[in-house]
Amino acid sequence: MENIVVGIDVGTTKICTLVARVEEDERLRIMGVGIEPSEGIRKGVIVDLTAASQAIARSAAQAEQTSGLKIDSALISLAGAHVSSVNSRGVVAVAGHTVDEMDVERAMDSARSVAIPSSREVIHVIQRGFSLDGEDGIHQPIGMHGYRLEVEAHVITAASATVENIRQAVAVAGVETVQFVLNPLASAEVVLTESERNMGAVVCDIGGGTTDMAIYVNGDVWHTMVLAVGGNHITQDIAHGLRLPIPQAEEVKKTHGYAFQSEIGLDEVFTMRPFGEEQPVRMSRRDLSHIIEARVAEMFDLTLQEIKRSGYDGLLPAGMVLTGGTSLLPGIRQLASRVLGMPVRTAQPEKLLGLADKLYSPAYSTSVGLLTWAAALQSLSYSDAGRPDHRKQKGDDQNWNAIKGLFSRLLP
16 A cells, blocks of 8 residues: 555664555554664664564564554664664766756765675765865755766765665565664654754654664754663663662663753662672662762763764754653753753653554654654655655645655655
8 A cells, every 4th residue: 555654763772664555644643653672773773683683573563463454564763783874975066057856866876876895785875965066065956057066975885784684684574674873863753843954853763772863954954973872871870880680770860760860869769689699788879879969960061062062052942852761861951961961851752643653752862763754754755776766746836845844855
């Protein structure tokens, strides 16, 4: 069915498969949901192919059962420290001296041809801006007169072996991978406002194994980065500091955790049973918060270093939009704002229809974002190269304006 979209978020802590129908008003009606704990995946990388494929298969089977539809193919999320990015420029002569869609596509193809090692695979090629005959700052060159068109593009690559392992795990589960989408780009589709995109903001998706970021300026992606730290590191710190099993440390984090120690009273306590104790003991919640704050502050210090290294730290007046499961940790927004020195808000998917109750959480931003991305792909026709072919759209100028932002975010 043409209006059905499927996304599978292959995360470190959970596998989430969603099936949705795109309504006439472009809202998503969730028809199938399958959520399973991740197995065989660490920091976004497959470490046990059999376990990972079985977890993906169970998640897909749940979504098939609730939707009543067979899942043959899906968009798949991608994260991990193996992801990297580089900026590239493409230059072409304008045929006919008036820029058309073919000229834009040739310029993007030229930017896409940046030299990368054979061990890496291009995942996204995203336009950042155009230059026509040396005139910079052009967002929409279609229809303009000129002789030399340049495009500055952001090229995102990933380790080929890692990507192939994920593709194979999904295939063993009986699902074909249509495309991979980097986590923060998927999340941004549902948590970032148009004003934030244009003003300058960073989307920070904090999952269990990785922290994934994308910087948006003037409506486009200018920089992406992935840090190999996440919520699981906080859990491990709690387990070591309080001498708890990992499952119990995770429960303590969710139930009693707070990322801002100064807001916890000295008399606040909770009970737990650490290793070596026969009876539950009382533990200060402030001590727990001290452990959490130290790790979270370190995570945002690393985030700030990456933002400064990108060179765009002065272009983010809209601040940071936090999402991902770890952003649910109480106090994390306040601590992030203090460390980063910028406005911070927490965001989640909104305006969903159907079986969406449990999806109204930052933990499912990437999952829902995959559906939004799939809907954008579905609205465009495909070329033989496997990417959307905007030349087949009707109404050149008006329609190109409408889909420019979507096309610039699609895979090569």
